[in-house]
Amino acid sequence: MPLQGNLRDFSTTQLLNLINLAGKTGTLAIFEGIPTKDKDAMGGVKMAAGKERARVAFKTGKLIHAALDDQDGNLVAVLNKAGKLTTEQARIIRERARNTSDKALALLLINANYVSQKDVVSSVQQHTLDVVYDLLSWHEGPFRFDDDQLPGSDRIMVPIDLENVIIEGARRIKQNEVLIQEIPNLDISLKFPENAKEKYKGVHLSVEEWRIVSFVNPKNTIRQIAKANNMSDLEIRKIIYGLLQAGLVQLVRSSAPILDGKGRVIPKAPAVQETVVRRIIDRIRSI
Amino acid sequence: MQQVKMIITGPFSSGKTEFINSISEIEVVSTERSISSEVERTVKDNTTVAMDFGRITVDDDLVLYLFGTPGQRRFDFMWEILAEGMLGFVVMVDSTKPETFREAKSILETFRAYAPTPYVVAANKQDLPDAWKTDDLRIALRIEDGVKLLPCVANQKESVKTVLLELLYSILEEMEAK
Ligand SMILES: Nc1nc2c(ncn2[C@@H]2O[C@H](COP(=O)(O)OP(=O)(O)OP(=O)(O)O)[C@@H](O)[C@H]2O)c(=O)[nH]1
Numbered sequence: 001m002p003l004q005g006n007l008r009d010f011s012t013t014q015l016l017n018l019i020n021l022a023g024k025t026g027t028l029a030i031f032e033g034i035p036t037k038d039k040d041a042m043g044g045v046k047m048a049a050g051k052e053r054a055r056v057a058f059k060t061g062k063l064i065h066a067a068l069d070d071q072d073g074n075l076v077a078v079l080n081k082a083g084k085l086t087t088e089q090a091r092i093i094r095e096r097a098r099n100t101s102d103k104a105l106a107l108l109l110i111n112a113n114y115v116s117q118k119d120v121v122s123s124v125q126q127h128t129l130d131v132v133y134d135l136l137s138w139h140e141g142p143f144r145f146d147d148d149q150l151p152g153s154d155r156i157m158v159p160i161d162l163e164n165v166i167i168e169g170a171r172r173i174k175q176n177e178v179l180i181q182e183i184p185n186l187d188i189s190l191k192f193p194e195n196a197k198e199k200y201k202g203v204h205l206s207v208e209e210w211r212i213v214s215f216v217n218p219k220n221t222i223r224q225i226a227k228a229n230n231m232s233d234l235e236i237r238k239i240i241y242g243l244l245q246a247g248l249v250q251l252v253r254s255s256a257p258i259l260d261g262k263g264r265v266i267p268k269a270p271a272v273q274e275t276v277v278r279r280i281i282d283r284i285r286s287i
Numbered sequence: 288m289q290q291v292k293m294i295i296t297g298p299f300s301s302g303k304t305e306f307i308n309s310i311s312e313i314e315v316v317s318t319e320r321s322i323s324s325e326v327e328r329t330v331k332d333n334t335t336v337a338m339d340f341g342r343i344t345v346d347d348d349l350v351l352y353l354f355g356t357p358g359q360r361r362f363d364f365m366w367e368i369l370a371e372g373m374l375g376f377v378v379m380v381d382s383t384k385p386e387t388f389r390e391a392k393s394i395l396e397t398f399r400a401y402a403p404t405p406y407v408v409a410a411n412k413q414d415l416p417d418a419w420k421t422d423d424l425r426i427a428l429r430i431e432d433g434v435k436l437l438p439c440v441a442n443q444k445e446s447v448k449t450v451l452l453e454l455l456y457s458i459l460e461e462m463e464a465k
């Protein structure tokens with residue numbers, strides 16, 4: 001069964017994160033939301049899936065293709081948009097090669113010295129990114145992820161690492177509420193994931209982001225890092241959110257004693273003996 | 288007579304009452320009432336307004352109580368009182384309702400802050416076709432590797448037993464680690 005939901009509950013950034021971390025292969029489709037008379041479990045208006053608006057394909061956690069329903073995503077249009085073909089050239093090629101697949105057309109254009117292979121790759125890549133960056137600003141719409149479904153082999157697919165896309169997504173977040181929900185507490189600290197070296201390979205961070213990364217240490221809380229860098233709560237949350245979603249840092253749970261409202265230390269474990277737990281286990285097994 | 292308790296928590300309609308009902312030896316002393324607001328009625332007819340209360344008698348001098356929190360946030364003033372002295376807690380998530388995931392995570396964090404006891408996450412309603420799989424839920428809810436996330440069908444006793452046992456094993460492990 002496909003993974004389903006609505007972008008207002010599970011954002012494009014979160015979806016990309018899930019696909020990246022789970023190394024998924026398949027196609028994400030986003031639909032127009034049609035309000036129904038029903039409510040969802042949180043009391044919001046339940047949306048039915050209408051016309052498809054976008055379709056994005058992934059292979060083992062990498063972005064490989066993206067298309068908007070109302071946009072010409074053919075190679076000629078893509079090369080024209082990237083300035084590799086003039087509008088006149090594009091018109092002529094379109095007329096002559098009406099039924100040629102993107103892949104075959106690319107070969108023809110490269111052989112005829114219209115464009116280089118590099119031009120094709122970079123233009124297609126940029127087009128895919130443009131589409132996905134557009135999707136990052138969509139905050140509503142039913143979605144569905146179908147495992148193992150991929151575009152036809154006649155399409156040109158350029159694999160793109162999702163980490164950079166996710167970080168760019170976080171940079172574009174404007175609403176503070178989303179960030180507060182994701183990182184409610186600034187008094188916790190950060191650490192690097194186990195395979196940090198591999199994760200950071202090929203990641204493009206801004207100067208500010210690198211600065212924050214350089215402060216990542218279980219000894220520093222997020223609040224302290226913000227203070228040291230003169231950053232507002234919003235600014236620091238935005239950066240940390242991006243790093244978290246891209247799997248570049250992780251939150252550290254404090255092991256300091258937890259105090260109750262009156263400053264007393266709450267005991268770490270309840271005052272129950274091991275034998276009590278064993279007796280409960282035996283009893284439940286026998287039910 | 289020694290009494291110990293575990294808390295079953297989670298968002299509205301995630302299956303807490305069902306879970307306790309499946310294993311409790313007494314008819315759940317529930318404080319259900321029919322749902323007044325139209326919004327909630329479309330999801331189900333009854334909601335728990337105070338808390339559910341289930342019991343498992345272990346032997347002559349030990350009883351385990353299962354407390355189910357009311358799912359609606361407007362009753363969360365009771366959570367902290369409930370949480371005091373708990374052995375551990377289960378966070379129930381309706382795997383078919385991504386609109387509740389954020390709430391589930393926030394409830395999880397709230398309980399975690401009340402007491403540092405072990406807990407498990409139950410990915411409930413795994414019998415339904417549109418349930419998210421546990422691997423996806425782990426990422427979606429950002430559950431750390433060390434925390435158990437278990438598939439669950441709350442109206443099946445064996446499934447409920449497994450979830451409770453896994454929680455108890457975690458409690459035992461933590462005791463042994465000391
Ligand atoms: N198919 C299926 N249905 C379930 C499962 N668990 C619970 N349900 C149904 O989901 C609905 C909600 O379950 P409840 O046990 O009332 O949920 P709750 O968490 O106690 O809800 P509140 O007390 O209102 O917060 C009921 O209609 C249950 O029968 C499950 O594992 N599978």
Ligand SMILES: [Mg+2]
Nearest residue numbers: 303304334335
């Ligand atoms: Mg209930």
